[in-house]
Amino acid sequence: MEHRDTPRDIIDLIARIREAANGLIERELQARGLTGIVPAHGLVFAFLFRQQGPVPIKDLVRQSGRVKSTVTGMVNTLEKHGYLYKRECSEDARSTLIGLTEKGRAIRRDFEAISVVLEQQVYGDMGTDDRRHVMELLSAIDKNLKR
Structure with missing residues (x-):
């Protein structure tokens, strides 16, 4: 395949890489019988696996760099499928805590x-x-697009 270096070519290549990675993750999830999970949910699980207990959803929003409505949608889906729970924070009624259920903890090895x-x-x-070089270049592109 011919490689060009226009911005469109770079964005197209990144999109194809993301699509292929998501396809691989979806196949692996299916092979392990994990339902109700999509590749984007990985960031929620990665974050919660590092926690000692329930944490404010705003911490996940901050760490993920995603908008609150996107994170809330993922959390709601994972709650519906029994992987995590939400509850009101006893110290701050405006804050919602999230944590892994037994089902959520059970998929850590997978x-x-x-x-x-x-x-x-x-x-x-x-x-x-x-x-390291690929990451430096991609980080530079990310930084340029956020200016």
Whole structure:
């Protein structure tokens, strides 16, 4: 495939990479019988697996860099499928706490295994310096677009 370097080509390539990564994650989820989860939910699980207990949803919004309505939608979907729960904060009634249910905690090994598969596929035999360089370039593009 011919590589060009117009902004459209870069954005198209990033979109194809994202689509392929999401497809891989969806296949891995299906192979493990995990229902009600889509690739975007990974950020919610990654965040909650690092917590010791329930945390304010605003912490997830802040950490994820996503808008509150997007995060709230993901949380509601995962609650509906039994992976997490929401409850009012006893110290601040304006704050909603979220935490993993037993079902949510039970998928941690699957989540980690899928992450390993994804990392192996994304990087292939790419060396550490190339990995770092790709991240630097993509971060520069991200920064440029946020100006």
